[in-house]
Amino acid sequence: MNNVIEAHGLTKRYKGTVAVDNIDLQIPSGRIVGLIGPNGAGKTTALKAILGLANYEGELSVLGKNPAKDRAALMEDVCFIADVAVLPRWIRVWQLIELTENIHPRFSREKCLQYLESTKVTLDQRVKQLSKGMVVQLHLAIVMAIDVKLLVLDEPTLGLDILFRKKFYTNLLNDYFDEERTIIITTHQVEEIEHILSDLIFIQDGRIALDCSMEEVQENYIELIVAPDKAAAARDLQPLYERELFGRFIFLYKNSNREQLKSLGELHTPSVADLFVATMSGGAA
Amino acid sequence: MNRLVALIKREYWENKGAFRTTPMVIGGIYILLSLMFIFTFNHFDNEFQSLKELTRFLSQTEVGLRSDIIYGVSVAVFPSLFTLVLAFVVFFYLLGSLYDDRKDRSILFWKSLPASDTLTMGSKLLSAMVVAPLIFWVIYVLTHIVIMLIFSVVVLSLGENPWTLFLSIGNPFKAWSMVLMSYLAQSIWALPLYGWLMLVSSFAPRIPLLFAVMPPVVFAVLQIWIEFLQTFTLKKNLFGVIGDWFANSPLILSADNHGNDKLEISLGVPLTETFGHEATLGNMLDRLFSTHMLIGLAVAAVFLGAALWLRRRATES
Numbered sequence: 268m269n270n271v272i273e274a275h276g277l278t279k280r281y282k283g284t285v286a287v288d289n290i291d292l293q294i295p296s297g298r299i300v301g302l303i304g305p306n307g308a309g310k311t312t313a314l315k316a317i318l319g320l321a322n323y324e325g326e327l328s329v330l331g332k333n334p335a336k337d338r339a340a341l342m343e344d345v346c347f348i349a350d351v352a353v354l355p356r357w358i359r360v361w362q363l364i365e366l367t368e369n370i371h372p373r374f375s376r377e378k379c380l381q382y383l384e385s386t387k388v389t390l391d392q393r394v395k396q397l398s399k400g401m402v403v404q405l406h407l408a409i410v411m412a413i414d415v416k417l418l419v420l421d422e423p424t425l426g427l428d429i430l431f432r433k434k435f436y437t438n439l440l441n442d443y444f445d446e447e448r449t450i451i452i453t454t455h456q457v458e459e460i461e462h463i464l465s466d467l468i469f470i471q472d473g474r475i476a477l478d479c480s481m482e483e484v485q486e487n488y489i490e491l492i493v494a495p496d497k498a499a500a501a502r503d504l505q506p507l508y509e510r511e512l513f514g515r516f517i518f519l520y521k522n523s524n525r526e527q528l529k530s531l532g533e534l535h536t537p538s539v540a541d542l543f544v545a546t547m548s549g550g551a552a
Numbered sequence: 553m554n555r556l557v558a559l560i561k562r563e564y565w566e567n568k569g570a571f572r573t574t575p576m577v578i579g580g581i582y583i584l585l586s587l588m589f590i591f592t593f594n595h596f597d598n599e600f601q602s603l604k605e606l607t608r609f610l611s612q613t614e615v616g617l618r619s620d621i622i623y624g625v626s627v628a629v630f631p632s633l634f635t636l637v638l639a640f641v642v643f644f645y646l647l648g649s650l651y652d653d654r655k656d657r658s659i660l661f662w663k664s665l666p667a668s669d670t671l672t673m674g675s676k677l678l679s680a681m682v683v684a685p686l687i688f689w690v691i692y693v694l695t696h697i698v699i700m701l702i703f704s705v706v707v708l709s710l711g712e713n714p715w716t717l718f719l720s721i722g723n724p725f726k727a728w729s730m731v732l733m734s735y736l737a738q739s740i741w742a743l744p745l746y747g748w749l750m751l752v753s754s755f756a757p758r759i760p761l762l763f764a765v766m767p768p769v770v771f772a773v774l775q776i777w778i779e780f781l782q783t784f785t786l787k788k789n790l791f792g793v794i795g796d797w798f799a800n801s802p803l804i805l806s807a808d809n810h811g812n813d814k815l816e817i818s819l820g821v822p823l824t825e826t827f828g829h830e831a832t833l834g835n836m837l838d839r840l841f842s843t844h845m846l847i848g849l850a851v852a853a854v855f856l857g858a859a860l861w862l863r864r865r866a867t868e869s
Contacts, residue, residue, distance in 0.1 A: 320663060320867035339668035347664050355566070355658035362565050369558035370665045406661075 271296045271417050271449045272317060276325035279312050279473075286312040288473035289325070296416065297446040299463055302453045303543055304470035310453045311349075313470065314421055317451075318347050330416055343372060346410050347419035354406055356395040360388055363409065371413055379412035382438075399426040407435060411443055418443075418450045424459075432456075436463055461539040469546050476546050485536050489525065491518045493532035501531050508545035519545045555667050559675035560683060567679070570641045575688045578633050579695035586699050590706055600710055607712050615721060622722035624815040627831065628807035631692050631731050635803060638688045638735070642680045642742075646749035647760045649676040650859065654866055655758075669863045673750065673856070680746055681739035689732050696724065730804065730831060734819065737802035737836040744797075744848045747855030754862040768794070799824045800844070802836040 274292040278285065287309045294300055304310050315321040317329055319338030327334060332341045354363065360383075367374050386404045394402055403426055410418065424432045440463050444450060452460055467484060469477035479487070493501050498516040502509065504527070506518035519537055520528065528534060537545075564571060593603045610618065650673070653659040662672065704714035739746075749764060756763040772790035779789065801820040808816050816822075819836065822829035827839050839845060 315867065318664075320660070322865070322868070338663065339666050339671070342664060342666035349657075349660040349664075353657045353660040355653065355661065356656060357566055358562075359565075362562075366558055366562055367665070369561075370555050370667050372666070 269295050270328075271330055273328045274317075274326065277313070277316060277327055278324040279309075279316060279321065280324070285473055287316065287323070290473075290475055292468075292475070292478070294449060294451070294466070296449050298465045299440075299444060299450045299452070300466040300468060301457070301460055301464040301539070302451055302468050302470060303457060303539070304453075304476075305547060308470045309473040310470055311421060312473075314347070314419055314451070314453070318345065318419060344415050345417045345419065346413050346415045347421065348406055348410055348423050349421050354394045354402055357393060359391060359393050360405060361390040363394070363405070364390070367409055367413075373414040374409075375412045375414070377412075379408050382408035382411055385434075400428065400431070403427055404431065411438065416448060418448065420450065420452045420454075422454055423452065424454065424456070432459060436460060439463070457540045457543060458538065464539070467539060467542075469543060471547060477542075484539075484542065487522050488537050488542060489520050489523060489528060490535040490537040490541065491520065491528050491532050492516070492535065493518070497531045501528075504528070508541075508548060517541075556671060556675055556678075559667060559672060560679055563675060563679040564683060567645055567684075570645060571679075571684050571687050572691075574637060574641060575634060575691040578637060579691050579698075582630075582633075582695050583698055583702070586702050590702070600706075603706070604710050607707055607710055607717065611712060611717050618718070619721040619723065620815045622718050623727055624807045624817055626696065626722055626724055626727035627730050628804050628817045630696060631804070634688050634692045635731075635735075635805070638685060641688075642684055642746075643749065645684065646676070646680050646746055647753050647764060649680075650750055650754040650863055650866075651756055651760050659866055663867060669860060673860055673863060677746065677750070677856070681743075682736070685732075685735040685739060689728075689735055692731065693728050696728070700724070730833070733833055733836055734802050734804045734831075737840055740840055741797075741800075741802050741845065741848070743852035744855065747852035747859070751855045751859040751862070754859040754866065796824055796826070797844075797848075800827050800839060802839050804831050 270293045272292060272294040274290055277287055277290040277292065279287040290313065302310050302314070312321065316323040316327060317334060319329075319334035319336075319341055322335055329341060330344050334341055358366075364376060364379055367379075368376050383405070386401060386408070388397060388401050388405050388408075394405070397405065403424065407423065410420075424435060427435070436459065439450070452464075454460055461481075464481055466480050467477065468475060491501060491506075493516050495514065495516065501516065501518045504518075504520065504523060506520050508519040510517050519541065525534065590603075593600055597603065653662055700719065704719065707714040707717055752760050752764040768790055772794075775789040776791070799821040803820065804817060805820055806818045806822070808818070817831040818829040819827075819831050819839075820829060826844065827842070828835040
């Protein structure tokens with residue numbers, strides 16, 4: 268089985284509103300997937316279904332298991348951090364480590380302590396004594412010390428300073444990630460993760476607006492920067508999206524003729540953020 | 553098994569204050585009161601004169617009666633505060649057991665561990681049924697030993713023999729075992745209540761205490777009212793059922809000498825005639841192997857099953 272996650276017609280309704288609408292999804296192993304969407308698009312709902320935290324309609328298989336039925340067994344191979352720091356406030360750091368060690372068969376105390384060394388967290392502190400950022404650091408140290416096949420990070424770096432965020436993503440890529448593992452990340456700070464992603468999924472109103480690899484983004488999408496006098500010509504080539512910056516016009520195209528565009532101005536690979544904005548405003552997919 | 557132990561340890565860590573500190577405070581109060589009692593005598597008395605008189609009087613009472621009184625104090629009077637507070641601790645522990653982590657959203661962390669909801673609930677129920685009573689019991693026994701030592705020293709210093717006066721005839725081992733048995737029997741007897749508390753804890757959107765108390769009260773009041781309208785009588789209602797359940801408890805709850813020499817130690821409150829109320833192991837087992845208990849277990853199973861069902865869906869929204 269190559270696909271870590273396989274979903275067909277995944278749907279989730281809350282009292283009349285549809286949060287996830289008939290999604291088909293295949294995520295193979297060894298990928299780092301950015302799940303990106305505006306607030307309320309259904310990201311967290313979809314992740315909850317994948318993690319066995321919510322019921323759903325449709326077919327869903329995670330590592331060959333049914334998450335709604337086998338959550339406990341699934342959690343031996345899956346780890347997640349939810350969008351807000353959710354460590355129990357009363358617990359002491361050493362208790363948290365001992366507990367995880369006793370419950371999780373793939374937890375390495377050594378690794379966890381190693382990650383904690385670079386933080387200000389001490390073993391005898393209670394979670395409620397830690398600052399918001401330190402709680403996240405602690406949670407990340409625990410999660411990174413668990414050897415799982417699927418890691419789900421829902422806004423993992425919320426409340427962390429830029430230095431730690433950079434370090435965290437570097438660690439994630441260098442120490443943690445390998446061909447056997449799959450990582451799904453949602454975040455609003457797209458720029459920070461775009462260089463580590465291998466795949467991109469945009470989600471909007473409970474549907475998938477875009478699902479492709481980063482290579483495909485490079486191959487298929489192109490950004491053109493032109494001076495105002497060429498703007499009309501560029502607009503004729505059916506761009507997905509256009510914006511104006513410092514008196515120049517920037518257009519985004521999909522599957523266009525590069526030679527033809529090159530004659531009009533500068534070519535770039537669009538950033539994920541720009542692609543996201545273009546997609547959300549109704550073009551790219 | 554390892555996971556269950558780890559989860560129970562987690563419950564103990566979280567509730568150390570209620571499970572361990574609380575009985576230690578009670579024990580400390582008992583010891584402090586004993587010392588204050590002795591110092592008071594010392595303060596007003598010329599060299600413990602009246603305490604000496606009291607000991608002498610005690611030593612001259614008949615051995616059988618003395619043994620009864622000392623045993624009664626050890627098994628019923630002395631542990632009563634432990635028992636009462638234990639009941640409160642377990643009540644509020646269970647009421648928060650499936651509520652607190654929903655409120656602070658740490659349930660998301662607990663659910664990220666490979667421990668099933670059944671195992672998690674089991675660890676909480678076992679903590680209420682076994683861990684808390686056991687800790688209270690150990691501290692009751694330790695406190696009892698310390699106080700017996702204190703009074704032995706006092707009695708010795710007064711020139712009497714504590715061994716013949718009370719140590720050898722009070723039967724402390726029997727008292728301790730009876731209290732432990734009654735705690736464990738109560739844990740089983742109280743399962744319908746425990747199930748109800750866990751159910752409330754798993755669904756209450758806020759103030760679980762209110763949700764635990766209001767429905768039975770409203771139900772019972774309606775029951776009484778309808779019954780009264782229909783038949784102009786007051787027959788058995790939910791209040792009566794709960795009252796009987798409490799009166800039939802296997803806890804050692806009262807000691808009474810009924811104006812005669814024999815001290816009577818009772819299980820529960822001796823107001824009902826369904827079960828024998830004399831504090832014996834037989835009477836405890838009688839309760840546990842009764843139809844009442846069977847119905848109670850069925851009710852508990854329904855409540856716990858519903859609580860588990862809700863726990864599985866606690867992260868839906």
